[in-house]
Amino acid sequence: EDKVVQSPLSLVVHEGDTVTLNCSYEVTNFRSLLWYKQEKKAPTFLFMLTSSGIEKKSGRLSSILDKKELFSILNITATQTGDSAIYLCAGRGSARQLTFGSGTQLTVLP
């Protein structure tokens, strides 16, 4: 059975801090790892990673995948209160559906 584990479960930081969120996965016939941001609504897509060592970047957010060690990290630099959300990572194997972790609840204090 596919499994995705995220850490930490929750994180409280102050504006301007840099955070690193972790995601480890065990996914049969792994194809890709996806990151989503969820506020009080549906998850919104951030990144999809398929290759090891290639950083994806969007503004202050960046992510990288290590297929040898089976993990990914999501970095957020210069955090803002608007970054407060649950960050979900999901693995996709040969099956089409995503297997999600439980998420990391990030709270950014002003």
Next chain:
Amino acid sequence: DTGVSQDPRHKITKRGQNVTFRCDPISEHNRLYWYRQTLGQGPEFLTYFQNEAQLEKSRLLSDRFSAERPKGSFSTLEIQRTEQGDSAMYLCASSLESGLSYEQYFGPGTRLTVT
């Protein structure tokens, strides 16, 4: 709005009643997925369609659950004889399977409360 839409957004029902939810995917997307999310957990896969064909169902999907996508466009998820354990957010997502591009885009969800 060209995103995934779901209706209703909230549903309160009494135990034992049947409920039906609707999902309209992004128009050119050929795959449609249903997930269920409970508090403090990530979404859990229920089932998915490619066009009108239901290709996979999770073992979470008991006999009381049924999903359809009759014309390969919108989809419905029906829960019969609801139980309190069915209370959750039901999320629909769609994707366009095209080469390496297959990220799933989620709708706003239907929050079901069974009393």
